[in-house]
Amino acid sequence: MKRSYFSVAVLAIVLAFLYVPILLVVVYGFIPNGISMSFFDSAGHFTGFSGRWYSMIFTGHMRLNALMQSFWLSLIVAGLATLISCAIGTTSALALHKWRGRLQSIHHALVYTPLIMPDILIGISLLMLFVACSVDCGFWTILIAHVTFCVSYVVMTILARLQDFDDRLIEAAYDLGAGPWYTFFHVQLPILMPGIIAGGLLAFTLSIDDVVITSFVNGAGTNTFPTYVSSMTKHSRNLPAVFALSTLMLLFTCVLVGLSKLISRDQQPKPKGK
Amino acid sequence: MKDSAKPSRAEWLVTLPSFVWLVLFFAIPALIVLAFTFHGHTVNGGVGEWSLSTWRELVDPDYPTIVWKTIRISFEVTAWCILLALPCAYAIARLPKRWRAIVAGAIMLPFWTSFVVRVFAWKTMLHPDGWLQTCYHAYLHFKYWLFAWVPNVHVPTAGAGQANDCLIGIAGCAIDAAKTTIIDSEVAVVLVSVYSFLPFAIMPMYTAAEKFDFSLLEAARDLGAKNFYAFRKIFIPGIWQGIVSAVLMVFIPAIGSYVIPQMLGGTDCILIGNKIFMRAMQNRNIPHASALATLMAVSVFVPMGIAMWWKKRQAARDRKRLEVRTAQLMATGGME
Numbered sequence: 166m167k168r169s170y171f172s173v174a175v176l177a178i179v180l181a182f183l184y185v186p187i188l189l190v191v192v193y194g195f196i197p198n199g200i201s202m203s204f205f206d207s208a209g210h211f212t213g214f215s216g217r218w219y220s221m222i223f224t225g226h227m228r229l230n231a232l233m234q235s236f237w238l239s240l241i242v243a244g245l246a247t248l249i250s251c252a253i254g255t256t257s258a259l260a261l262h263k264w265r266g267r268l269q270s271i272h273h274a275l276v277y278t279p280l281i282m283p284d285i286l287i288g289i290s291l292l293m294l295f296v297a298c299s300v301d302c303g304f305w306t307i308l309i310a311h312v313t314f315c316v317s318y319v320v321m322t323i324l325a326r327l328q329d330f331d332d333r334l335i336e337a338a339y340d341l342g343a344g345p346w347y348t349f350f351h352v353q354l355p356i357l358m359p360g361i362i363a364g365g366l367l368a369f370t371l372s373i374d375d376v377v378i379t380s381f382v383n384g385a386g387t388n389t390f391p392t393y394v395s396s397m398t399k400h401s402r403n404l405p406a407v408f409a410l411s412t413l414m415l416l417f418t419c420v421l422v423g424l425s426k427l428i429s430r431d432q433q434p435k436p437k438g439k
Numbered sequence: 440m441k442d443s444a445k446p447s448r449a450e451w452l453v454t455l456p457s458f459v460w461l462v463l464f465f466a467i468p469a470l471i472v473l474a475f476t477f478h479g480h481t482v483n484g485g486v487g488e489w490s491l492s493t494w495r496e497l498v499d500p501d502y503p504t505i506v507w508k509t510i511r512i513s514f515e516v517t518a519w520c521i522l523l524a525l526p527c528a529y530a531i532a533r534l535p536k537r538w539r540a541i542v543a544g545a546i547m548l549p550f551w552t553s554f555v556v557r558v559f560a561w562k563t564m565l566h567p568d569g570w571l572q573t574c575y576h577a578y579l580h581f582k583y584w585l586f587a588w589v590p591n592v593h594v595p596t597a598g599a600g601q602a603n604d605c606l607i608g609i610a611g612c613a614i615d616a617a618k619t620t621i622i623d624s625e626v627a628v629v630l631v632s633v634y635s636f637l638p639f640a641i642m643p644m645y646t647a648a649e650k651f652d653f654s655l656l657e658a659a660r661d662l663g664a665k666n667f668y669a670f671r672k673i674f675i676p677g678i679w680q681g682i683v684s685a686v687l688m689v690f691i692p693a694i695g696s697y698v699i700p701q702m703l704g705g706t707d708c709i710l711i712g713n714k715i716f717m718r719a720m721q722n723r724n725i726p727h728a729s730a731l732a733t734l735m736a737v738s739v740f741v742p743m744g745i746a747m748w749w750k751k752r753q754a755a756r757d758r759k760r761l762e763v764r765t766a767q768l769m770a771t772g773g774m775e
Contacts, residue, residue, distance in 0.1 A: 169526075169530070169533070171526065172526035172529045172530035172533075173530045175523065175526035176530040176531065176542070179546075179637065180542075180545060180546070182637075183546065183549045183637065183638070184549060186549070186557050186561055186634070187548075187552055187557070187560075189563070189564060190552055190556060193563060202566070203568075253457045253460055254457065256453050256454075256457060257454070257457030259453055260450065260453040260454040263453070264446070264450050264454075266445075267446075268446045268450065268454060269454070272454055272457070275457075275466065281687070281691060281739070281743060282691075282695075282739070283691055283692060283694055283695020283735065283739060284695055285695040285697055285716070285732075285735070286469075286735060286736055286739075289715055289729070289732045290465075290469050290471065290472045290732070291464060291468050292719060293472050293475055293725065293729060294464065294467065294468040294471055297486075310464075312464075313460070313464040313465055316457060316460065320457070370550075370551070373553070374553055374554050376554065376555050376698055377697060377698060380716070380720075381716075381720070391553055391554065394553070394556060394559065395555045395558075395698060404559070404563075407556060408559075408560070411552050411553055414552070415551055418551045
């Protein structure tokens with residue numbers, strides 16, 4: 166088989182392009198001076214790496230209070246948004262899978278359109294809603310906004326899983342005397358679980374990363390991690406702490422994904438030839 | 440699967456949670472935005488009486504420029520993403536199966552770091568004293584040095600009549616290059632947008648390329664096609680669906696992008712997204728922001744509509760071709 170060196174070279178360059186900023190995120194977390202953002206002092210001497218930002222994070226230094234507060238708020242919002250959007254998304258996917266009527270075509274359009282809308286439009290339209298109802302923006306408006314843009318992604322993920330679902334299993338359960346609730350909780354839900362978990366993970370990532378929609382609906386003083394960071398300037402003294410915190414998050418996710426890969430490998434040995 | 444015209448009670452019950460949520464927080468807000476555009480604004484940041492004044496204000500000569508700039512930058516970003524993603528998708532799909540999953544994972548991995556933090560990393564990297572700026576200067580110097588030999592090329596800041604003199608040309612350009620920073624310019628916005636959206640271009644193309652039958656390419660080569668010709672005539676049409684979804688996955692967020700131009704574009708690169716945010720949050724002119732949002736929705740849905748119409752037409756044409764071909768075959772009795 167003839168291999169194209171050109172395409173492999175482009176792939177290598179693209180991978181480097183994608184990874185250089187990540188590498189720098191890790192490196193910048195060790196910068197000693199948060200104002201100059203440089204490893205060199207004014208005289209041009211190398212000042213060395215510093216772990217002070219990590220120790221400040223772990224000891225809960227006062228200087229990082231606002232940052233850590235926004236970080237925890239992000240986690241709470243993302244967790245709740247994931248739970249709610251998974252619950253709504255599962256029922257929605259089930260309805261879309263099971264029925265094909267006029268109602269479902271409207272339903273499908275409702276679920277699908279947010280996927281092709283730029284974030285900023287969802288953000289501003291929610292802001293308009295809250296303005297029109299004169300609701301004060303804060304925690305609840307952020308949560309509502311996050312659920313709204315997560316639901317569609319969850320539904321699509323679960324629908325993809327439902328396509329492989331063997332509908333005869335439900336009939337079999339009915340034939341064996343199970344009621345609709347029992348069938349749902351003991352047959353359909355366990356089979357759908359991987360899809361729901363995948364959708365939930367997607368929702369969590371989207372929610373914890375969102376800055377555009379949140380910046381419209383967060384109101385004064387309530388900041389999630391991304392909106393807090395985006396409000397920092399280049400010369401904020403705490404910038405290395407942001408990079409350090411991001412490094413910790415990256416490390417945490419990598420470990421989590423690695424563990425889940427290990428567990429899933431232990432549970433089901435891969436079929437030969439795949 | 441039931442095909443009942445009238446939804447049953449069970450159907451309503453299962454549909455209701457998501458339906459109500461999305462009507463309340465997606466459909467109604469969109470209608471409110473549309474309604475607000477037909478209102479004036481009040482001085483204290485509220486929404487005034489019904490009027491067409493907002494649409495009249497939109498004739499502001501700045502806006503066509505901004506809309507055009509947004510669309511142009513989005514096209515640029517999309518073009519770069521597709522150009523880079525095509526060889527990548529091809530390369531990944533040709534890897535051994537075990538490596539494919541690893542490389543595809545490696546492409547998505549950077550996205551577990553917060554988007555804003557990544558933009559900040561770029562901001563730090565592109566700092567006027569940073570190493571990327573130095574590279575950019577070197578590139579600019581090289582470019583001007585290259586063009587200094589060419590007469591009749593307009594060289595900025597070099598005085599009139601001196602452009603032919605290469606020494607003065609270089610000196611003049613050196614000054615100009617030193618003033619040109621990447622940050623706070625369109626270059627930075629395009630660069631970081633490509634960086635942020637590239638995986639969304641690679642992924643759909645890769646999934647399409649994975650299903651592509653590569654023996655077709657070998658067949659084409661056996662029949663005498665050059666590598667690039669086979670790539671263009673066989674591979675690209677083969678993964679067409681993936682390319683279309685990649686274009687949409689990049690173009691839509693690029694049109695709506697506002698964080699990247701805000702953090703890296705300076706005053707040089709204000710796009711519709713930034714204008715919407717400014718009008719809504721800083722000037723508190725809600726109707727105006729709504730009108731701009733409507734404008735943006737139009738500039739997203741028109742290309743989308745065209746793409747979908749084109750896809751449908753393409754499918755119809757394929758079907759037609761197949762029908763004609765079948766008719767031909769039937770007419771000749773399968774002998775050709």
